[in-house]
Amino acid sequence: xxxxxxxxxxxxxxxxxxxxxxxxxxxxxxxxxxxxxxxxxxxxxxxxxxxxxxxxxxxxxxxxxxxxxxxxxxxxxxxxxxxxxxxxxxxxxxxxxxx
Amino acid sequence: xxxxxxxxxxxxxxxxxxxxxxxxxxxxxxxxxxxxxxxxxxxxxxxxxxxxxxxxxxxxxxxxxxxxxxxxxxxxxxxxxxxxxxxxxxxxxxxxxxxxxxxxxxxxxxxxxxxxxxxxxxxxxxxxxxxxxxxxxxxxxxxxxxxxxxxxxxxxxxxxxxxxxxxxxxxxxxxxxxxxxxxxxxxxxxxxxxxxxxxxxxxxxxxxxxxxxxxxxxxxxxxxxxxxxxxxxxxxxxxxxxxxxxxxxxxxxxxxxxxxxxxxxxxxxxxxxxxxxxxxxxxxxxxxxxxxxxxxxxxxxxxxxxxxxxxxxxxxxxxxxxxxxxxxxxxxxxxxxxxxxxxxxxxxxxxxxxxxxxxxxxxxxxxxxxxxxxxxxxxxxxxxxxxxxxxxxxxxxxxxxxxxxxxxxxxxxxxxxxxxxxxxxxxxxxxxxxxxxxxxxxxxxxxxxxxxxxxxxxxxxxxxxxxxxxxxxxxxxxxxxxxxxxxxxxxxxxxxxxxxxxxxxxxxxxxxxxxxxxxxxxxxxxxxxxxxxxxxxxxxxxxxxxxxxxxxxxxxxxxxxxxxxxxxxxxxxxxxxxxxxxxxxxxxxxxxxxxxxxxxxxxxxxxxxxxxxxxxxxxxxxxxxxxxxxxxxxxxxxxxxxxxxxxxxxxxxxxxxxxxxxxxxxxxxxxxxxxxxxxxxxxxxxxxxxxxxxxxxxxxxxxxxxxxxxxxxxxxxxxxxx
Numbered sequence: 001x002x003x004x005x006x007x008x009x010x011x012x013x014x015x016x017x018x019x020x021x022x023x024x025x026x027x028x029x030x031x032x033x034x035x036x037x038x039x040x041x042x043x044x045x046x047x048x049x050x051x052x053x054x055x056x057x058x059x060x061x062x063x064x065x066x067x068x069x070x071x072x073x074x075x076x077x078x079x080x081x082x083x084x085x086x087x088x089x090x091x092x093x094x095x096x097x098x099x
Numbered sequence: 100x101x102x103x104x105x106x107x108x109x110x111x112x113x114x115x116x117x118x119x120x121x122x123x124x125x126x127x128x129x130x131x132x133x134x135x136x137x138x139x140x141x142x143x144x145x146x147x148x149x150x151x152x153x154x155x156x157x158x159x160x161x162x163x164x165x166x167x168x169x170x171x172x173x174x175x176x177x178x179x180x181x182x183x184x185x186x187x188x189x190x191x192x193x194x195x196x197x198x199x200x201x202x203x204x205x206x207x208x209x210x211x212x213x214x215x216x217x218x219x220x221x222x223x224x225x226x227x228x229x230x231x232x233x234x235x236x237x238x239x240x241x242x243x244x245x246x247x248x249x250x251x252x253x254x255x256x257x258x259x260x261x262x263x264x265x266x267x268x269x270x271x272x273x274x275x276x277x278x279x280x281x282x283x284x285x286x287x288x289x290x291x292x293x294x295x296x297x298x299x300x301x302x303x304x305x306x307x308x309x310x311x312x313x314x315x316x317x318x319x320x321x322x323x324x325x326x327x328x329x330x331x332x333x334x335x336x337x338x339x340x341x342x343x344x345x346x347x348x349x350x351x352x353x354x355x356x357x358x359x360x361x362x363x364x365x366x367x368x369x370x371x372x373x374x375x376x377x378x379x380x381x382x383x384x385x386x387x388x389x390x391x392x393x394x395x396x397x398x399x400x401x402x403x404x405x406x407x408x409x410x411x412x413x414x415x416x417x418x419x420x421x422x423x424x425x426x427x428x429x430x431x432x433x434x435x436x437x438x439x440x441x442x443x444x445x446x447x448x449x450x451x452x453x454x455x456x457x458x459x460x461x462x463x464x465x466x467x468x469x470x471x472x473x474x475x476x477x478x479x480x481x482x483x484x485x486x487x488x489x490x491x492x493x494x495x496x497x498x499x500x501x502x503x504x505x506x507x508x509x510x511x512x513x514x515x516x517x518x519x520x521x522x523x524x525x526x527x528x529x530x531x532x533x534x535x536x537x538x539x540x541x542x543x544x545x546x547x548x549x550x551x552x553x554x555x556x557x558x559x560x561x562x563x564x565x566x567x568x569x570x571x572x573x574x575x576x577x578x579x580x581x582x583x584x585x586x587x588x589x590x591x592x593x594x595x596x597x598x599x600x601x602x603x604x605x606x607x608x609x610x611x612x613x614x615x616x617x618x619x620x621x622x623x624x625x626x627x628x629x630x631x632x633x634x635x636x637x638x639x640x641x642x643x644x645x646x647x648x649x650x651x652x653x654x655x656x657x658x659x660x661x662x663x664x665x666x667x668x669x670x671x672x673x674x675x676x677x678x679x680x681x682x683x684x685x686x687x688x689x690x691x692x693x694x695x696x697x698x699x700x701x702x703x704x705x706x707x708x709x710x711x712x713x714x715x716x717x718x719x720x721x722x723x724x725x726x727x728x729x730x731x732x733x734x735x736x737x738x739x740x741x742x743x744x745x746x747x748x749x750x751x752x753x754x755x756x757x758x759x760x761x762x763x764x765x766x767x768x769x770x771x772x773x774x775x776x777x778x779x780x781x782x783x784x785x786x787x788x789x790x791x792x793x794x795x796x797x798x799x800x801x802x803x804x805x806x807x808x809x810x811x812x813x814x815x816x817x818x819x820x821x
Contacts, residue, residue: 043278051301
């Protein structure tokens with residue numbers, strides 16, 4: 001059972017430092033990120049999520065995105081990213097979630 | 100209950116005033132060549148912001164005109180229309196029309212529709228000229244190097260804009276959001292968003308509030324560049340934005356891989372097919388999305404600003420300001436005034452109690468006094484404003500008067516940053532306006548005459564502000580012909596102001612123009628001859644505790660000098676007593692104090708003495724008698740004399756019983772609390788709680804001089820006031 005991280009409802013500028021810290025604290029282990037409650041996603045939290053994915057790739061750890069909310073997925077797409085960009089070693093899962 | 104919409108509307112109009120000022124100063128900078136690269140953007144933004152705000156309040160006439168204006172400005176900004184003097188002249192006049200539209204909207208007044216329509220027609224002309232002169236719109240900064248991508252084979256047949264958007268961290272700190280901008284962009288047409296993560300650092304090294312992501316956007320829309328720039332309007336200073344028009348756009352193939360410095364790779368997603376399902380998603384999510392810009396709650400914004408302020412030590416950080424209701428500031432000034440009085444009372448009590456000067460109480464009191472003075476200065480500083488706001492109205496005035504008189508005029512201003520109390524600012528606009536009208540209408544010669552005289556065809560009017568010994572000095576000078584002294588004297592003789600055989604110095608002749616009903620203009624013109632002469636200007640200046648004087652050199656021009664107190668709230672005064680009444684004499688008016696000797700006093704009349712002083716004679720005024728405190732005149736030898744100077748340099752010697760020292764007093768208006776009293780400028784409350792009257796030195800001197808000159812003195816109906 002991997003660690004879990006539930007994303008806050010609002011992922012804006014204010015939330016970015018906390019989110020960053022949350023990923024730093026969970027490094028070196030597989031992580032499931034729950035985006036079910038996200039109602040707003042901003043570019044600065046997106047870059048934390050992208051950097052986290054790169055870190056998890058570098059660490060060879062599994063990173064999953066669970067249950068992304070409609071708002072999360074729509075903004076992700078609007079900003080030019082896909083759920084796959086936020087996950088590692090879980091492409092199949094990511095595609096299912098995106099569908 | 101106050102209507103919140105009315106308050107917002109009022110704020111909008113206040114902001115309009117600021118935008119109009121910015122617009123005008125920007126256009127003037129462009130006209131005289133001192134504009135910076137940013138100026139044209141600032142000018143554009145000013146008009147654009149007014150248009151935006153006007154739209155909210157459905158001020159259609161304003162929106163329509165601002166739109167036309169903005170379109171032309173945008174062409175200048177994008178380089179398709181050259182900012183020639185002719186174009187700038189149209190812009191400046193358009194700024195005047197815009198200002199009128201704003202004022203009409205604010206007052207629900209009428210606008211000159213014909214003038215607006217004529218202005219729009221002028222815009223049509225320059226817009227057309229701009230289009231025929233200009234080549235295709237210039238591409239913005241190249242994107243090559245930032246993005247290596249293979250051209251798509253079918254890009255020639257596709258019409259899309261390429262937008263490269265690189266936000267800086269200030270953009271986010273100001274509570275802007277890329278997602279919102281992209282959503283706005285999507286309203287213009289289909290977009291394909293490419294995310295560039297090449298600058299994204301390692302997780303542990305990144306600043307979570309930094310700005311590492313950038314975007315490359317393809318926009319399939321039949322719009323112009325202005326429409327795209329509108330989307331980024333409010334973030335333009337905080338990002339890099341490159342827009343390449345469709346003709347020159349190069350496609351980038353789906354699947355292009357971007358490799359960052361850190362080895363992190365990112366692949367572009369394939370362009371999504373905009374099918375019906377997705378179109379529906381867009382329609383569903385768009386309304387749910389927070390409205391752009393308004394969504395940034397003030398709290399979030401201020402936190403963000405604080406966050407960035409801690410991080411970025413930006414030297415160019417704009418000063419943070421707040422708007423405060425003037426009544427609140429005035430209330431504070433009143434309270435500080437009370438504090439000063441209270442502090443003075445406390446000092447008095449301590450003195451009366453016989454407490455030693457070196458005692459702890461006295462020393463603490465001294466500290467309190469310093470602190471009080473500091474608070475008072477700080478509070479007064481809140482009300483201090485640069486004279487810029489008044490100076491900024493003058494270019495328009497000059498343009499209008501120049502057009503009416505057919506003269507070419509250049510206005511130079513200096514010292515716009517000079518600060519003075521808000522009440523003074525509000526009340527100098529009218530005198531200055533009149534003086535400038537006068538300088539152009541009467542001061543400057545006609546263009547033909549100037550050329551004949553070998554002067555530059557364009558006349559110069561210079562407006563200067565500076566601080567001099569605790570007062571603000573405003574000068575209006577022109578390089579015209581100077582005062583026609585022969586004509587002024589002739590006119591004065593005709594009006595019976597001076598005797599035909601009077602010997603007057605040049606200065607005295609020049610100062611005749613301040614006499615009531617005096618105008619040398621052969622005919623009353625629309626411009627300065629509105630039944631208002633320089634005497635009215637002088638009166639309003641005097642009412643402010645100011646002085647006005649003129650110096651003139653034939654053939655070289657005239658200079659009007661206005662000297663005003665910096666504030667109308669406090670005054671440095673000499674505390675004197677006259678027959679048991681405490682009076683304050685403004686320190687600025689006092690030249691010297693002296694003890695008159697009996698041998699120097701010469702009686703002229705029953706109640707009138709003059710004092711021989713350094714070879715001249717100065718009328719003596721018994722202050723108590725002139726104010727009606729008593730009928731008996733004081734013996735000059737038993738009194739203390741103060742030589743005072745009124746406006747225009749007129750002097751008199753005031754006789755009082757004793758001088759008690761000088762101090763700063765808080766001015767309490769007599770007009771506001773009682774009624775105007777001739778001979779008394781205002782009142783104040785002394786340390787012992789008693790009211791002391793502040794002497795109107797000019798009125799007293801004027802009265803003394805007219806008595807001495809054998810004319811009927813102006814009645815100082817003061818017995819009632821005592």
